[in-house]
Amino acid sequence: MPVKRSQVSVVCFLAFMNGLAAFGIDSSLPAFDEIRPDIGLSDGSNQISLIVTVYIIGVSLGQIILGPFTDRFGRIPSLKFGLTLYMFGALGSLLSQNLITILIFRFFWGLGSGIPASMRTTIARDLYSGDEMAKVMSKIMAVFLLGPIITPLVSEGFLSFTSWRVVYLLGIVLAGIGILSSVWFGETLPSTKKRNLDWEMTSKSFKTIFSTRLTISYVLAVTFGQGAFVIWLSSSQPIFDLIYGRANQFAVIFSILGIPMAIAFFASNYFISLFGAKRVAIFSVVLSVLSNAVSLLLALGDGVPNFWIWLILIGSSNIFLSLLTPIGLSLALEPMGDFAGTASGVAGAISLGGAGLLAAIFSSQINYTVTPLAFGYLLYSIISLLLIFYAESGRKTISEISPVT
Template sequence: MALASAMAAIAIDTLLPAFEQMRPAFGLSADSTQLSLTLTLFFAGMAVGTLFYGPLADAIGRKPLLFTSLGIYAGAAVVGALAPSLEVLLASRFVWGFAAAGPRTLTQAIVRDRFSGTAMARAMTLIQTVFFLGPILAPILGKGLVALGSWRYTLLFGAVSAGVLALWSLRLPETLAEENRRPLSFATTLAGFRSVIANRTTLGYTLAVTFGFGALFSFLASSELIFVDVYGRPSWFVPYFSTMSAIAAGVSIANNQMLRRVEARPLALSAGVAFTATSGALLAVTAASGGLPRIGVWILLFSLANASMIGFAPVAISLALEPMGALAGTAAAVVGFCSTGLGALLAAITDRAIAGDVMPIGVSYFVYGVLALACQLWARRASKPAHI
């Protein structure tokens, strides 16, 4: 499940070091932001895909859909690697994101089949710990593949990773029992979506994660441009990205251990408050320096804000899915659609606004942090700690 959840990160993070070589290959200027569309469309494809995989997973089971999504994932990777134009590449990235929604959605549904409440939060943080090995290793791998011969190799690696996961998943048991499967029809699917959205706990935590991901996705899409164009430190990008991923893995391990002593709800609240506070400090420092603070100070506050959000997300997702045991696939689809699709749109607003300074990052992180905390507080008024 950890490897399955990492498939999206692998597709994203191996490509980032190739942007510098890809711009001239597609006739783009050195400071062009058009390649950020390869990430935005990938996330948009994931958002659409979650609505497809979730209800199907509740109807026919988890395992058949996992293999189907991996086949589409590999095919899109090959098309992207052979893309003769930017338009073909962008189309393949949308389809690739659609396919990546399968492993991501099914991971959450499978874990919910087996666990709930704080126990599920512990499982999700453990999966997230392994998940962050992807961002640690993928940029290094991507840089090596570019140096080996071409940016196209970074895309082709996606097909290889899908094949490895498919072979490994042959040993995975089906976790959805026959008696728990739902009939597949438009009416039952619509009723399932309504049940998920009508639950205040699920909706509140889903919106909180969505705003948090709006900030986190802008980090993924814009960090390369910030280091290269804004601060003129291109050699810092891969080391920082890998270091940030190592920090994220450490945060996940710490979360997993803390969840042995505290419940998920107070831990999520602490992480949400920390994200808002560090984002506020980031905005204050950025505004005080005219949009371009010293790189060391900016990196410190930026990293603290990202670490707080990384600590919040898996626990909040577990709390969102907690009331939805009978609709785990559909609920995972709603959570995935909102957090990925709307989160990508929020991130795109930030990405497009970056032009020579990091003020858009400071503003968006703080605004999204406040909104995420407000949604979490709203959800907490309707939820109670789970007793496992």
């Protein structure tokens, strides 16, 4: 008998799953200074950023490797396995005494995060389609953003009286709650749609994904959009500290920036209903391009524009580019049908893993100027916009796209 779920329960469940994946990053950023000496790094060592990089790589590989398993064994059994691996990685990380050990366990932590990270699109695709799916995805992102708003502040609060290891312990507790909530939520993949786990079928699924112009173009558009955001994610703490001398304000400001993003996601549902997901995606990226152009012009001066003006511009661009992620992925998965699990895994791996690589090109250049960040934002937002136009110029109706046989 099918499980009846309200849209509110779907949104909250998937936002929590997505938040678990983000917790591994958001909880670590304020703790960099505390983690360094405990794993043998000197004060100010840039090697500490590797714990974020390795985690992101783990998440991206987890989605592409474990994605097909969700189509074979179902969403909930796969989710339980992923969260168990998540707990293993978090436990190993909090017990680590050196850099190599923590990097190994951070990778496993990220690998386990790949399943809950991909569930946002996979389960949403099971239950919804078209503009309705885009609206649900935007609501999920809006609720999910409560995590990045709260987590850095909670982490900072814990660090004021205890160790970063306790913060990581909280991740284990949250994963346990995730396993229990998945039992309550129930399976969304009908048994008739489960596929055998064999290389031939999986390879055909991959071929369909990469040969479907609409899908791969939107995935790449999201990749470049996220690439810009990851530049900010990986370099924001050093920028606050080294360039603007505001390290003590980082956690609070980082959290506050999530509030207008959450509001924008809720508001986007109205505009999706009015204009459609495609037009909202294009308009959001156009606004990002304009914001980034102004930001670059200001940065080309002495490389250190007024802090508050720069923050407003970068915050605005983050809002516009982040709107592209749920809308773009929902449009990308439209043609995938029964291969939503594999497609979601591949889309997540490409967008997140690719974003990490794209961000590294510019974040490594940021020392005492924000110019590399501004240039990277403008370049990637322009490429993202061009990819959307390319996707839509060759759009076919879903029924015209050949299924995998």
